[in-house]
Amino acid sequence: MNLEGLRVMGIDPGLTRCGLSVVQAGRGRAIIPVSVGVVRTPSGHELTERLLRLSKAAQEWMDDYNPDVVAIERVFERGNVSTVIQTAHAVGVLMLAAAERNVPVYSYTPSEVKKAISGNGRADKKQMTAMITRILGLSEAPKPADAADALALAVCHCWRAPALARTQQQGAWPSS
């Protein structure tokens, strides 16, 4: 399966900081970075307003970069429950933006991303950032961590997509 030219948008979801990235698959395992950034919504603002801001930003990215697919981090059922709920609200509006554009969404757990990028499902942030910087041939490490994570998600999808394509039925709606 030739993925050359496939545009993947990587999303590290969050309400306070949401990492967004776009990469394009090149020849073989090569990946070209297209854009990376972080959307922030002020924690003092109301939830509805923050969701609206995040949704608008994600929609602008999708309209500007026209990704073929979105790779997003699966909400992790661990840690502070109210943070998990807040992140899940954010994921709802982010997935909706993709669904409204008929862009398929794939979800990956943090350890799946770490394993795909570094070979180690328990790699730390420093290792992950170093790997992403090297893989994409960046002149400096992407900051903050949310930006690096968004790139890692997009790269993870590029490298896993061929295997997914082999195991999935043609025409099936992708897993989320």
Next chain:
Amino acid sequence: MNLEGLRVMGIDPGLTRCGLSVVQAGRGRAIIPVSVGVVRTPSGHELTERLLRLSKAAQEWMDDYNPDVVAIERVFERGNVSTVIQTAHAVGVLMLAAAERNVPVYSYTPSEVKKAISGNGRADKKQMTAMITRILGLSEAPKPADAADALALAVCHCWRAPALARTQQQGAWPSS
């Protein structure tokens, strides 16, 4: 504060079943039922597709009934974590639909709703349904429970709104 004519949309959020209702405040504590229903999305379908369906349904309701305010159940940090996450995804797209229309959203906990409707924060489903049926002068009990809960949320807001208005600054974005 005279609320007469205020249209409140009540939402009992969920992905498998989402209760939607619209009521209108009448004179004094009187409340007129306008509409009630349940949106279902098939559990076998992908999350993105389910969120899109739910969003479209909620948007249609908002466009059809033009509520002045939305009252939604706050996601409860208890029970099965994956159900909590799924409900939080749903709440994200429901709140977004309201925010996109500039309709303020108020969240209430289950016990706040129970207390407002029945005087007892621990009332059971049967009591709540009986109270809602009586308050709204319905000829039969609303079914399923999600429909009754959506009506209860809307009534709860109607009865709490005068107190909220007294304690809130004019022009402040409502709490969510």
